[in-house]
Amino acid sequence: MLRVFISRMLMAIPVLLAVATMTFFLIKLAPGGPFDAEKAVSPQVLKNLNAAYNLDASEWEQYTDYMSGILKGDFGPSFKYPGRSVTEMIGVGLPITFELAFYAILIALVIGVFSGVLAALNRNTLLDFIPMAIAMIGICVPTFLMGPLLVLIFGIQLEWLPVAGWGQLAGDKILPSVTLGFAYAAYIARLSRGGMLEVLNQDFIRTARAKGLTEPMVVIKHAMQGGLIPVVSFLGPAVAGLLAGSFVVETIFQIPGLGRFYVEAALNRDYTMILGTTIFFSAMIVFFNLLSDLAALWLNPRSRDV
Amino acid sequence: MRYLYIAFTIIIFISGCSPTVSPVDDGLEKQIFHFGNGSEPQGIDPHIVTGVPEHHILISLCEGLTSPGPRGGKSLPGAAESWDISEDGTVYTFYLQKNGKWSNGDSLTSEDFVWSWKRLLTPSLGAQYSDMLYTVKGASDFHNGLTENFNDVGIEVIDDYTFKVYLNNPTPYFLGLLSHYSTWPVHKETVLKHGAIDDRNGQWTRPGNFVCNGPFNLKSWELNSRIIVEKNPLYWDANVVKLNEIRYYPVSNVMTEDRMFRAGQLHNTYTIPSQKCPVYIEAKNKDLKIDPYMGTYFYRLNTNDPVLKDPRVRKALAYSINRKQLVEKVTKCGQLPAYSFTPPGSAGYQPDTSIPFDPELARQLLAEAGYGPGSEFPKLEILFNTNEDHRKIALAIQQMWQQNLGVDIVLVNQDWKVYLNREMIGDYQVSRAGWIGDYEDPNTFLDLLRPNRGNNKTGWENLEYDRLIEQANTVKDQSERHNLLRKAENILIDEMPIIPLYTYVRSYQLSSDVKGYYPNYLDSHHPKYIYLERD
Numbered sequence: 148m149l150r151v152f153i154s155r156m157l158m159a160i161p162v163l164l165a166v167a168t169m170t171f172f173l174i175k176l177a178p179g180g181p182f183d184a185e186k187a188v189s190p191q192v193l194k195n196l197n198a199a200y201n202l203d204a205s206e207w208e209q210y211t212d213y214m215s216g217i218l219k220g221d222f223g224p225s226f227k228y229p230g231r232s233v234t235e236m237i238g239v240g241l242p243i244t245f246e247l248a249f250y251a252i253l254i255a256l257v258i259g260v261f262s263g264v265l266a267a268l269n270r271n272t273l274l275d276f277i278p279m280a281i282a283m284i285g286i287c288v289p290t291f292l293m294g295p296l297l298v299l300i301f302g303i304q305l306e307w308l309p310v311a312g313w314g315q316l317a318g319d320k321i322l323p324s325v326t327l328g329f330a331y332a333a334y335i336a337r338l339s340r341g342g343m344l345e346v347l348n349q350d351f352i353r354t355a356r357a358k359g360l361t362e363p364m365v366v367i368k369h370a371m372q373g374g375l376i377p378v379v380s381f382l383g384p385a386v387a388g389l390l391a392g393s394f395v396v397e398t399i400f401q402i403p404g405l406g407r408f409y410v411e412a413a414l415n416r417d418y419t420m421i422l423g424t425t426i427f428f429s430a431m432i433v434f435f436n437l438l439s440d441l442a443a444l445w446l447n448p449r450s451r452d453v
Numbered sequence: 454m455r456y457l458y459i460a461f462t463i464i465i466f467i468s469g470c471s472p473t474v475s476p477v478d479d480g481l482e483k484q485i486f487h488f489g490n491g492s493e494p495q496g497i498d499p500h501i502v503t504g505v506p507e508h509h510i511l512i513s514l515c516e517g518l519t520s521p522g523p524r525g526g527k528s529l530p531g532a533a534e535s536w537d538i539s540e541d542g543t544v545y546t547f548y549l550q551k552n553g554k555w556s557n558g559d560s561l562t563s564e565d566f567v568w569s570w571k572r573l574l575t576p577s578l579g580a581q582y583s584d585m586l587y588t589v590k591g592a593s594d595f596h597n598g599l600t601e602n603f604n605d606v607g608i609e610v611i612d613d614y615t616f617k618v619y620l621n622n623p624t625p626y627f628l629g630l631l632s633h634y635s636t637w638p639v640h641k642e643t644v645l646k647h648g649a650i651d652d653r654n655g656q657w658t659r660p661g662n663f664v665c666n667g668p669f670n671l672k673s674w675e676l677n678s679r680i681i682v683e684k685n686p687l688y689w690d691a692n693v694v695k696l697n698e699i700r701y702y703p704v705s706n707v708m709t710e711d712r713m714f715r716a717g718q719l720h721n722t723y724t725i726p727s728q729k730c731p732v733y734i735e736a737k738n739k740d741l742k743i744d745p746y747m748g749t750y751f752y753r754l755n756t757n758d759p760v761l762k763d764p765r766v767r768k769a770l771a772y773s774i775n776r777k778q779l780v781e782k783v784t785k786c787g788q789l790p791a792y793s794f795t796p797p798g799s800a801g802y803q804p805d806t807s808i809p810f811d812p813e814l815a816r817q818l819l820a821e822a823g824y825g826p827g828s829e830f831p832k833l834e835i836l837f838n839t840n841e842d843h844r845k846i847a848l849a850i851q852q853m854w855q856q857n858l859g860v861d862i863v864l865v866n867q868d869w870k871v872y873l874n875r876e877m878i879g880d881y882q883v884s885r886a887g888w889i890g891d892y893e894d895p896n897t898f899l900d901l902l903r904p905n906r907g908n909n910k911t912g913w914e915n916l917e918y919d920r921l922i923e924q925a926n927t928v929k930d931q932s933e934r935h936n937l938l939r940k941a942e943n944i945l946i947d948e949m950p951i952i953p954l955y956t957y958v959r960s961y962q963l964s965s966d967v968k969g970y971y972p973n974y975l976d977s978h979h980p981k982y983i984y985l986e987r988d
Contacts, residue, residue: 179870184503185887187877187907188581191597195579199653229496229653231676239676295708302716310716311709313678316476398706401713403677411705416870 148444152437159433166429167217167422171210174421181226181416200226213422222423227415233423240405241427243313247323247396247404248389252382254328259335260378264366266336267343267374278336285333294326294399311401323400327393331385335378343374376446383439387432475717481966481985485698489710491723493677493703497658499634500573500580505976506723508634510701513682513980515665517637518547518566519628523982525893525973528628532561532638532666542623542929549614554687555640557664563616569638571603577651582635585891588627590619623929626800626894632977633891640664668694668981677703688981695969695984714740714962720985721970722962727842730786730960740962743787744972747796747890748957749898750788752835752850756950757912758882760831765822767949770883771808772815773857774850776954783849784842786960791953794902794945795895795938799974802895802935806946808953812857819858832861837885838872846954847885876910884910889957893975895938896926902945913950 182188182196197203201212216223222233262278269275301322302310309319346352347370355365394406405424412420476487494507499515520531533547553561570589573580574596586592590607594600607619620627630636640657643664648655656662663671668691669682680701684694702719704710707726713719725733725741733741754761754770761767776790793804824830835850837843844866851862867875876884888908890897899922900906904914918941925937945951959976965988970978 177870179868179874183870183873183877184581185873186503186581187910189584189907191576192579192581192583195576199577199579199651224654227495228493229498229501230656230658231496231654236676295712298712303712306716309718310712311704311718315679316718399709401678401702401704401706401709403675407677414869 148441151444152441155437155440159430159437162433163426163429167214167426168210170422170425171213172206174416174418175206177416179416181418183416200224213419217426222426223419225417225420227412227417227420233419236408236420237405237423237427240403240408243402244390244393244397244404244406247313247320247327247393247402248386250320250324251327251331251389252386254324255331255335255385256378258328258332260339260375262332263336263339263378264343264371264374266340267347268366270344275340279340282333282336285329286337288330290326290330290395291399293329294322294396297322297326298399311399313400313402313404319400323396323402326399327389327396331389334381334385338377338381339375342377343370346370346374349373372446376443379446380439380443382442383435383437384432386439387428387435390428390431477717477720477964477966480720481987483698484696484985485700486696486967486980486983486985487718487720488699488701489704489714489719489722490680490701491703492705494680494701497663497671498653498655499637499639500569500578500582501653502634503581506701506703508977510680510682511634511637512667512977513669513699514663514667514671515634515637515639516667517633518631520979521632521973521975521977523969523973523979524971525975525977528632531632532566536628542625543620545618545620545627546611547616547618550689551614552689553666554689555664555666556670556685556687557640557643558687559640559642559664560613561638561666562613563610564613565638565641566616567603567608567610568641570606570608570636572639572644572650573635574603574606575651579651579653580635582633585630585633585635588620588622588624588630590621622927624926625929625931625934626892626896629800629892629894638666640666669696669699672698679703690981694981696980699980711962714964720964720967725786725960725962727784727786733962734785734787738962740964742959742961742963742972744959744976745796745798745974746957746959746976747799747893747897747974748887749791749794749796750846750885750887750954750957751791751794752952752954753876753881753884753886753911754950754952755879755882755884755912757879760833761882763822764948765818766824767952768947769815769818769822769858770854770860771949771952772811772818774853774952774954775810776808777810779846779849780955783845784955787958789956789958791956793942794951794953795898795942796890796956796974799890799895799898800893801931802938804895804942805939806942808946815858830858830860832863833882834863834865835883835885836865836867836872836875836881838869839866843885850954879910879912886910886951887957890975895935895942896922899938899941899945902950911950913948915944915948918944918948 182193201209225231225233225236266275266278298310301308308322309316312319352365352370355369393404394410397404397406408420409424412424480487490509491506494510495502495504497510497514499511516531518531518533519528522529532549532553534550535548537546549561555561570586572578573583574586574592576596576598583596591605595603595606609617611617643657643662644655647657647662660671660674668685668688670685672681672683674680681698683698704713707724710722711726711729714722754767756762780788780790792808793806795802795804797803835847837847847864851864854860854862875881888898888901901908902913903919903922921937921941925934928934963970966985968984968986969982
């Protein structure tokens with residue numbers, strides 16, 4: 148496992164370097180610049196602005212400057228928000244996006260695993276069909292529909308929960324977490340049902356039952372360990388996806404997370420912000436994939452000693 | 454299912470149940486205004502930022518020499534208690550408030566204004582609104598590096614509370630310009646403590662560092678979440694200020710903002726979702742406000758295009774648009790059909806242009822230009838930035854041109870920055886555009902289409918038009934000046950490098966508990982007049 152870990156970490160370096168380099172040159176190819184605005188900037192002002200942000204240097208010079216900055220942990224200043232550094236903005240948005248992702252994944256796991264296992268244990272009965280039908284709806288209904296729908300019911304009609312914000316009013320974290328979590332709960336429910344069904348038919352489960360173990364013991368101790376491997380493998384990309392894809396939920400619920408910065412940076416041609424967030428999210432995806440692979444390895448006794 | 458229900462109920466109860474008092478009701482009691490402010494401000498350095506959300510925040514934090522009245526119109530005293538204007542209208546003497554103070558207790562003096570204007574005009578700062586001061590003698594030369602000596606700029610300090618400003622021409626809208634945030638003062642010591650005079654990234658605008666001279670102080674700033682300002686007891690007119698706090702929420706999603714308003718989380722919205730406007734009008738929503746606004750929605754025509762270089766073609770296109778139908782059936786939110794480029798009534802100016810809806814005449818003009826039967830008009834492209842409202846308008850225009858002129862139209866939507874770039878380099882035929890006045894005077898519109906103006910973008914150059922505007926700028930008598938501007942605008946509408954479509958309105962929602970918030974042309978609402986009271 149240690150060997151896997153080290154080799155994967157070493158592989159991450161060229162991956163991130165390639166991501167940074169490609170993003171750097173690709174954003175320069177996109178038409179329009181950070182200082183284009185409806186009220187056009189005069190050539191004199193544009194010249195001054197380009198000088199202020201080192202955009203008048205050659206592309207290669209800008210690239211080497213930027214890369215050496217990254218090595219020192221400096222992602223540069225934001226073009227759109229003068230006075231803010233990209234590192235600072237990631238620092239502000241990240242904990243919020245992390246928190247949202249954490250609640251969402253928690254909700255997804257609780258609902259997903261529970262209904263998946265329940266469905267597998269009661270195959271082809273109502274207790275299988277109902278949770279799986281709900282899961283199918285969860286997969287099909289996009290968050291941009293689910294979010295406003297929940298807001299309409301619990302925020303505006305019932306007036307139980309705030310409709311937007313994060314950490315400002317009591318209970319304002321519930322609806323966004325549920326919205327984001329529900330979509331993933333649906334996937335997890337299907338995956339855990341599939342995984343459990345496969346495991347429940349195996350010989351060692353029959354042996355466990357034959358030994359006289361109680362059903363909860365069989366399910367929790369023996370079946371779930373193997374049955375949930377697909378869920379664990381899914382969690383890595385899911386967490387990375389949650390972090391990078393929380394944009395929609397962050398927008399619907401007015402959450403100051405990183406997802407919004409990411410998308411808005413691209414629209415604003417905020418070069419340093421696009422680069423910073425892209426590199427950061429790439430690192431996250433690499434890291435969480437590695438983490439879930441390691442967890443899956445560890446859960447699978449056949450590969451544990453490799 | 455039962456378990457799901459139980460789990461969900463538990464989550465709700467664990468997390469602290471529902472709020473009992475909505476922020477709006479709570480705010481009413483404590484005089485806290487929950488302000489929907491569109492998007493996260495770029496910053497709050499008045500010399501660097503551009504944009505409306507920034508304006509909303511800055512107007513509470515800083516103050517220029519003059520301040521906008523609650524109902525628009527004449528400028529009221531701000532940091533200056535009064536001013537004299539010389540006979541020829543080119544020399545302004547400002548007398549500052551004797552009790553004018555910075556929020557850290559320092560006195561606000563003439564030198565502060567001199568230094569602040571020097572900063573705005575310093576080329577290396579890259580301020581985008583430095584041209585606001587180009588009416589001041591020598592300002593343009595200093596900003597463009599023709600002189601490095603700021604003493605060449607027409608500002609003369611008489612004493613701590615008096616200074617004179619020398620203008621190139623009598624500029625009747627000069628006092629209005631001084632209500633624009635780019636001309637407002639910044640606290641020299643604070644700025645220099647956190648960077649050089651031309652440092653765009655200085656940390657002086659952070660809570661704890663920020664010092665300014667407005668009715669409110671910066672209390673906290675949570676990025677992308679909210680900005681809180683609190684009443685400044687040192688403000689010279691603090692007795693008038695009734696609000697204790699304003700909380701600005703950068704809600705960029707209009708649907709979210711609408712829901713927040715309905716749920717009592719906001720006292721106002723920045724705008725309203727366009728599809729909801731007719732619904733709210735129909736339902737007689739008492740919170741819906743549709744106010745006049747100094748802005749025009751128009752189409753730019755690229756006069757360097759081989760087809761559009763002929764004014765007859767441009768006029769034919771303009772005459773075949775039914776503007777009334779456009780505002781009644783497409784935009785549907787109280788917009789007014791535009792028959793001039795300047796919105797009627799700006800600072801007493803009434804344009805006398807007309808743009809008929811006359812498909813017959815339009816077809817005739819097109820035939821005269823050589824596009825009659827047998828000679829087909831080439832395909833024409835309308836460029837717009839990706840947005841459902843722009844698309845709807847473009848679709849309507851496409852249909853009108855197809856129906857009335859038989860012209861084939863292609864719609865091209867582009868990402869905002871690509872659209873701006875294509876407009877800038879002239880890579881378009883017809884392009885949607887909008888212009889909002891920076892100050893209440895027709896010049897803010899008509900200046901746009903003078904030759905060599907960066908915002909012209911049509912390639913249209915008319916020397917007579919340019920001469921008339923230049924001449925109007927040297928005339929002190931307002932009615933004579935308006936006559937010259939009217940003449941210029943007639944040339945513009947006769948040549949039609951742009952096709953005015955409609956005059957904007959400001960549509961938004963405002964709680965009936967908000968008082969002292971009056972409609973005005975520039976949509977400038979000074980928070981010192983605003984207060985909250987149960988309706």
